Amino acid sequence: MAFLDVSGINVVEEGIVILKDINFSMEEHRKIALSGETGSGKSTLLQTIAGLVQPSAGQVMFEGERVIGPHDKLVPGHPGIAYLSQQFELPQFLRVEQVLSYANSLSAEEARTLYEVCRISHLAKRRTNQLSGGERQRIALARLLSSWPSLLLLDEPYSNLDMGHKRILKSVIHDISDELGITCILISHDPHDTLSWADEILVIQDGKLIQQGNPQQIYKQPVNEYTASLFGKYNAIPADKSKAFIKPGDNKTKGKDLLVRPENTTLVASGGVPGVVMAAHYFGSHYELDVQVEDVTLLVKTGKDGFKAGDAVQVKLSDVWWV
Numbered sequence: 001m002a003f004l005d006v007s008g009i010n011v012v013e014e015g016i017v018i019l020k021d022i023n024f025s026m027e028e029h030r031k032i033a034l035s036g037e038t039g040s041g042k043s044t045l046l047q048t049i050a051g052l053v054q055p056s057a058g059q060v061m062f063e064g065e066r067v068i069g070p071h072d073k074l075v076p077g078h079p080g081i082a083y084l085s086q087q088f089e090l091p092q093f094l095r096v097e098q099v100l101s102y103a104n105s106l107s108a109e110e111a112r113t114l115y116e117v118c119r120i121s122h123l124a125k126r127r128t129n130q131l132s133g134g135e136r137q138r139i140a141l142a143r144l145l146s147s148w149p150s151l152l153l154l155d156e157p158y159s160n161l162d163m164g165h166k167r168i169l170k171s172v173i174h175d176i177s178d179e180l181g182i183t184c185i186l187i188s189h190d191p192h193d194t195l196s197w198a199d200e201i202l203v204i205q206d207g208k209l210i211q212q213g214n215p216q217q218i219y220k221q222p223v224n225e226y227t228a229s230l231f232g233k234y235n236a237i238p239a240d241k242s243k244a245f246i247k248p249g250d251n252k253t254k255g256k257d258l259l260v261r262p263e264n265t266t267l268v269a270s271g272g273v274p275g276v277v278m279a280a281h282y283f284g285s286h287y288e289l290d291v292q293v294e295d296v297t298l299l300v301k302t303g304k305d306g307f308k309a310g311d312a313v314q315v316k317l318s319d320v321w322w323v
């Protein structure tokens with residue numbers, strides 16, 4: 001029995017298909033990130049898992065039991081699953097300790113651990129209108145976790161946070177998994193948040209699950225340009241312009257576009273494909289060069305400096321993939 005089993009989920013709202021035949025399962029303590037462009041259906045999927053959105057077909061099984069949708073339940077939701085919405089709310093003008101005590105069924109020891117993990121112990125006497133956005137979010141999180149769910153669904157928790165609050169929340173989410181043993185699924189637009197955190201990434205495009213894999217697979221072997229674009233910069237060389245980069249006799253690549261990340265384009269002294277630097281952009285830790293190769297402009301990442309427009313270079317590609 002899987003910890004979470006999502007099978008054949010379709011969601012249709014007002015005649016519009018939002019999720020199409022979503023299937024995946026998850027073991028306890030794995031970390032799953034959902035990625036996809038705005039409007040692709042990520043939030044709807046989390047809300048369906050939480051029992052807050054009614055699927056029109058399919059089912060969510062959690063710890064062996066079916067999650068009942070809102071049409072069949074007076075108070076929507078599942079006691080073992082907590083969903084932190086992008087639009088979480090806290091009661092106004094109450095002290096934090098009051099907000100938490102209303103929701104709290106924990107022992108003093110458990111509550112102390114939870115508040116430490118959520119980095120809110122020092123905020124107990126503050127009123128909710130005297131908190132920063134990041135602090136409010138961590139209080140909302142602690143309030144959700146006080147029912148001690150086994151699965152926490154985080155809907156874009158890092159959006160609208162400055163660097164400092166984001167760093168704190170990253171540690172909090174790390175400790176929620178590691179110290180409290182709560183399994184997490186997280187949505188984020190930022191590949192830095194997902195690639196370094198997740199055991200597995202699910203990519204959603206137009207309501208469909210188009211790719212599932214570990215971060216290395218998703219980053220290095222995206223199934224299409226859409227996935228490639230979600231996880232960083234890349235070069236796409238159309239099939240009719242990729243001849244310069246194909247080894248003679250290689251027929252596998254016929255009719256396919258070539259994709260390669262900028263860091264897999266190396267400038268070499270000899271044996272590469274000749275090109276000309278069109279522009280050099282400084283990024284502190286590295287440069288990115290626009291290099292014209294025949295009628296293609298390649299984005300090349302290099303740690304070397306001193307390149308300028310007009311320089312003749314040679315480029316070698318590695319870790320390319322074809323779509």
Ligand SMILES: Nc1ncnc2c1ncn2[C@@H]1O[C@H](COP(=O)(O)OP(=O)(O)OP(=O)(O)O)[C@@H](O)[C@H]1O
Pocket residue numbers: 013014016018036037038039040041042043044045
């Ligand atoms: N109750 C609803 N009725 C009609 N359309 C809806 C409803 N809920 C969501 N949608 C639409 O379904 C699509 C998917 O929405 P959803 O919020 O799940 O996407 P998302 O990937 O989470 O987007 P974002 O990253 O912007 O939060 C959007 O086009 C949205 O407008």
